[in-house]
Amino acid sequence: ASIEMFQKLLELTLTNSYFFIYNILYKQLDGLAMGNPIAPCIANIFLCHLEETIFRNCPADCTPNFYRRYLDDTFACFDNGIQAYAFLDYINSLHRNIKFTMEVQRNNSLSFLDLLVTTNADQISTSIYRKPTFTGLVSVSSATVL
Numbered sequence: 001a002s003i004e005m006f007q008k009l010l011e012l013t014l015t016n017s018y019f020f021i022y023n024i025l026y027k028q029l030d031g032l033a034m035g036n037p038i039a040p041c042i043a044n045i046f047l048c049h050l051e052e053t054i055f056r057n058c059p060a061d062c063t064p065n066f067y068r069r070y071l072d073d074t075f076a077c078f079d080n081g082i083q084a085y086a087f088l089d090y091i092n093s094l095h096r097n098i099k100f101t102m103e104v105q106r107n108n109s110l111s112f113l114d115l116l117v118t119t120n121a122d123q124i125s126t127s128i129y130r131k132p133t134f135t136g137l138v139s140v141s142s143a144t145v146l
Helices: 003-015 039-057 081-092
Strands: 018-021 024-027 066-070 073-077 109-112 115-120 123-128
Touching: 039 066
Parallel strands: none
Antiparallel strands: 018 024, 066 073, 109 115, 115 123
C-alpha cells in the first residue's frame, strides 16, 4: 500500500465518525469518537506534536524542571506554585479544545497513576497508590481455546 492510500484511509477514518443518541444519527465534526480503536494512537501522536510546540515556545519563567507524560496523564515539577499555574495557563492557551487540569501536592504527597509520590526535604519516595474506591477485587474473564 502506498503512503497516499494510507493517508486517504486515515482521513476517512478520522472524518467519518457517526453516533446515535436517542435514536438520532449525528456526525462528529471535531475530535474522535470514544471507542474508536484508532483514537488512543491518534491522541498520543497529537499530544507529542503539542508537546513540541509547548517546549519550543515555553516562557523561561514557567518551564518545568521535570516533565513526563503517560498517555493523557502528565507529571511535572516546578520551583513554586506561581510557575506551575503560569505553565498551566500557557499550555491551556495553545489549543481551543484541549484543556489541562492540575492537581497539587497535599501533605507533601501527590498521586500519579498507581503511584503515591512523596517529597521529604530533598528526597522523593514512591509507594503504591490505591484510589479510595479500590476494593481489591479483580475481574477475570475466561476464554476457551479450541
